[in-house]
Amino acid sequence: MESSAPTLIDIGVNLADKSFANDREEVLARAKKAGVKTLIITGTSVNGSEKALELANQYDDTCFATVGIHPHDAKQANAKSINQLRSLATDKKAVALGEMGLDFNRDFSPRPQQEKVFIQQLELACELKLPVFLHERDADQRMQAILKDYRDHLINGVIHCFTGQKHVLFNYLDLDLHIGLTGWICDERRGQHLLKLIPSIPSNRLMVETDAPYLLPRTLNPKPKSRRNEPAFLPEVVKTIADGQHTDYARVANETWQVTKSFFQLPLTA
Secondary structure, three states: OOOOOOOEEEEEEOOOOHHHOOOHHHHHHHHHHOOEEEEEEOOOOHHHHHHHHHHHHHOOOOEEEEEOOOHHHHHHOOHHHHHHHHHHOOOOOEEEEEEEEEEOOOOOOOHHHHHHHHHHHHHHHHHHOOOEEEEEEOOHHHHHHHHHHHHHHOOOEEEOOOOOOHHHHHHHHHOOOEEEEOHHHHOOOOOHHHHHHHHHOOHHHEEEOOOEOOOOOOOOOOOOOOOOOOHHHHHHHHHHHHHHHOOOHHHHHHHHHHHHHHHHOOOOOO
């Protein structure tokens, strides 16, 4: 994509990841050239959220951040952690709480602890009136049950990196949640069911992300030498969505930009 391409916002970038340590400036330059001019850096722990905010403030004209505790890190969280998140969330660059949720696929943290920390963060989001950036793997029923208790008091929420089946998608849409799609839809081995679901996602609920450095789109041509994903490859996700909707790239780009700007209340003009 040329720099004249429609502007995109990547709602989920792990820019603090060590794989970006040596060429972060170049990564951001390539993103901008590809039309990805705004990045939301994901916080996944207290320390990770601090780093995400540090980068967001360093690249002030490009980046924002989420602050939260990923279910993988829930085992290390305590009451002090929630108070630390409360403090971090006051930063002008903090636009959502998360990444938070449940992961019953890997179970890196005990499920009761995952649920406790998830609920604590939902309560904090209700208190601070911030949207939530949600993670869920193999835990949709429990996730939905918990969210139902808080949804009326939440400003908004997005299921980050959605990979579920049709009934799961519809249940999340029934909760008035947004859906984030990644390069998973570009994976011919495990993303085919998502391609069929694209027309079922209302345009006013759809956002796009890379989850970089993970989930490199397998449809990139030519294929990069590295397996590391980066924001410059977000146009490939948008292209795949546009194909699935039988519409053009510019329309999807413009719609997701508007939806994302509104969802995160980003102070953007173009």
